[in-house]
Amino acid sequence: MNHEEKYTDDDYSVRMSDLRLWRKLLGFIAPQWRWVCLAVFLSLVITCTSLVLPRLVQVGLDHYILAGHMDTEAKMRGIGELSFVFLLLVSVGFVANFLQVLVLEWTGQRTMHALRQRLFSHVMNLNLSFFHSIPVGKLVTRLTNDVQNLYEMFTSVIITLFNDGVRLVGILAILFWMNWRLALILSATFPIMLVITLWFGRLSRNAFRRIRAHLAEINAFIQESVSGITVIQLFLREADLGRRFGRLNDRYRDAAFYQIHVFGIFVPLIEVMNSIAMALIVWYGGGEILRQHMTIGVLAAFISYMRLFFQPLRELSQKYTIVQSAMTSAERIFDLLEVRDSLPVPEKSMIPRNAPGSIEFSGVRFEYEPGRPAIRNVSFFVNAGETLAIVGATGSGKTTIVNLLERFYDPLDGCIRVGGEDLRELDLHWLREQIGLVMQDVFIVPGSIRENIALDRPISEERLERIVSLSQLSGFVKNLPDGPNTRIGEGGMNLSAGQKQLLAFARVLARDPGILILDEATANVDTETEMLIERAIQAAMAHRTSIVIAHRLSTIRRADRILVMDGGRIVEQGTHEELMQAGGLYQHLQTLQNGFSHVGETVEAEAG
Ligand SMILES: Nc1ncnc2c1ncn2[C@@H]1O[C@H](COP(=O)(O)OP(=O)(O)O)[C@@H](O)[C@H]1O
Ligand SMILES: [Mg+2]
Structure with a gap:
């Protein structure tokens, strides 16, 4: 990088x-x-x-x-x-x-x-x-x-x-x-001032652009370094990064210094012009007074007006900077406002009366970047209440299927149906409400456990208790000082990875969606929590159409159907027994994993 x-x-x-x-x-x-x-x-x-x-x-x-x-x-x-x-x-x-x-x-x-x-x-x-x-x-x-x-x-x-x-x-x-004669003499300085101002404008635009570019680099560098601090310290890269930052920092300082040079010349130049104009006027005006063509008062007024005249010019450099930076900002703001990257919304979006049952992908193709398909020609069907498992190596397109089902993106080819309806016809809000997604990272909202489970929705005391117990959190919550009202997240208690997972299941139960998706949800938890999670999963999957990705073997075994993905395609599909008999990629993955299990390791369903 x-x-x-x-x-x-x-x-x-x-x-x-x-x-x-x-x-x-x-x-x-x-x-x-x-x-x-x-x-x-x-x-x-x-x-x-x-x-x-x-x-x-x-x-x-x-x-x-x-x-x-x-x-x-x-x-x-x-x-x-x-x-x-x-x-x-x-x-x-x-x-x-x-x-x-x-x-x-x-x-x-x-x-x-x-x-x-x-x-x-x-x-x-x-x-x-x-x-x-x-x-x-x-x-x-x-x-x-x-x-x-x-x-x-x-x-x-x-x-x-x-x-x-x-x-x-x-x-x-x-x-x-x-x-008018005095005014004409004053006007003689105008062309020179115009040249100075134009020249200054060009120089300072360049200086300004350089400063901005270097500052953007510094910002990006700091941001990346801070977010990657664990890796940096782990690999002892501090000194090296410090040197690289030093180079960026040098360039920024030089650019800033250049700008100061430009300004430092401009302001005194305008001052000099002011003085020259003044000298001309005193010289000519003094003569006029002596020849009694002009009064002293007019000369005094002339000099006052000239001060007023040069003042805005002196401030020009300052304003120039503000305008320059504001114009850049305006350009970027308007660019952002012009981004039309939202999903097309149907004229009359549909909100089905029943909870969604089946899920169907037919001939779906999608690519995040043009020319690099993430999934191609993916077709499958899940009946209401059934469980579909998806396995496959990292990058084989499993998460992409979830992203498309949540309609974070629209497929480039093919069609996705939920409960028989094309996703593009459905109300987006309704759709996302119907899908409970549990991922490896659980987002904790700073607040109580109760708030984290209910997520802004009212929840009765009994229901909360039942959910806490179903999601195997009772043991944990019982021992907390304030029970479900204990604060977690920022400024509160920290939860372990396993506890976060259980919390995510509790959220799904509280929302009661028709579809449940687990995307590598339990990738890194200990054996004890694993058992709790297994039970929480059973509670969450009951009566729901579920999609389970790269999960514990036992869950995958029990799935009604298993898809095996490779390079964005479905390469095998069937039940556990069928796939084991077929002796393809699935059987290979299974054997690999069983091999590890014998050594006594807790291994995920596969490398995903
Ligand atoms: N946001 C993204 N932008 C560009 N490419 C992506 C993005 N997310 C995933 N991909 C690519 O799409 C392919 C499938 O990714 P993904 O569905 O996340 O795989 P899996 O979940 O099976 O590990 C990979 O080649 C990956 O590099
Ligand atoms: Mg993934």
Whole structure:
């Protein structure tokens, strides 16, 4: 496994000019259009107030402070009035700013709330095959980080970009109106600034992409290392992994450093441009004042406006990062939303009145990956109440049959019927409720034993007791401090593998499904528990159609029919006696196992 080469497909490169993406984003914000309009209106108010302030200073300077023909009292009054208007505008700006933040946060939170909800429901309904194709970590990132990135962009960038745009245009208009020659001189710096900004945009997109790709690698590496920690420590791989992590870590640091270089050049460059523009204006404006073509107030206002003008440009680098990461996130979120990997649902799905009886596979073919069939031409029939056993080596397709029966996937060819009805016609919820599946791994819900057996369904005290006793858990539960109310799982007691198995049988009994499936359920338990489990199995199988995979010999012997699978095909089928007589693969497996049993080992029915 080469960690360093993996997951690099993650580096989406998104252009900010990607209109398709912006359209989709707009679609998401559209339901909140009233609030967005309010935010835009408020931002116009904020911009207007901030643009009037330098003009007030100019009026104060030219008309009152430096005006020669006025008496001091009139000047003082005028200045007082101006100061009052100044204060008023500042207050209005403050209130508008406050309201805008509220409106934006509110709208943003609501939009993201809806988006998270939609993403989650969407993911929950996707076909199992989708989950095999994407690591869990990535899915979690989509629903948390990516949504958060969008939120940040929405609240701190989209509206401010609009603000800044309005402000820049407004400032230019005012400058040309105040003194068009001075404004023209200022404009001379624009082409240079445009070049700098475009150049910066390209560099920083590259830097950003590299950082993301390296970070994705680091995440994947940590995730895999932690989940494989037992193997890593067992084989003393710690130092080696540490070195490999070091290489990834180096690359990430270098990429981050490169980005800092880019930013580190951009911000001072904008600063230099600001100063150059300032020098030009002081030089030309000073001359104009001396020639009495312009007032001191206009020059002062010009300089104030220029500060306002360059401020958004200085912040551009920061916003660029947010937008870049939000666009990437948006792309990935929309990609996820567009995955249409759910099973086709019939227009009117059927819920049969009776519990399902028989199970039929006819000519079923299925492959997880194109071109690599997991099972082919599988046909068999199980009558209601009968037991079918399936044996075969690992990878021969046994679990695939279960997956298809649970309709985690649809067969590519052939047809599966339960109680005579095609699975594709049946209500999926009903179907899964009818099947009790016991696997080797038993999922324990953190909570009491009672909750783990009933799984959110009401259960009477007597019924619980009967189930506990049938599933051979009484001895265990009796000795617990709180009986069936003892907490197990995370933060509670730990159960042994055998106890978990018994619990799984208790769950099946509580749910009372028409079909029972055991998929290598008792692969690793001790001999004592084995006997308990044997009894629990008998209780669970009574009156149910059952499929038993690679199980204890005794259970398989008692099965009404046995399928022997090899390489995705059924190679033999019949009763135990028939198959033993036939002298094929089954007999071979049996002899192998009996051989081991004589040595006194507890061996599973076969290698599966
Ligand atoms: N999620 C999956 N994605 C791709 N291939 C799979 C998946 N699950 C099983 N397979 C393949 O399908 C074949 C049958 O697997 P399975 O039914 O699990 O075998 P068994 O249960 O008999 O050990 C194997 O070749 C296995 O590699
Ligand atoms: Mg299996």
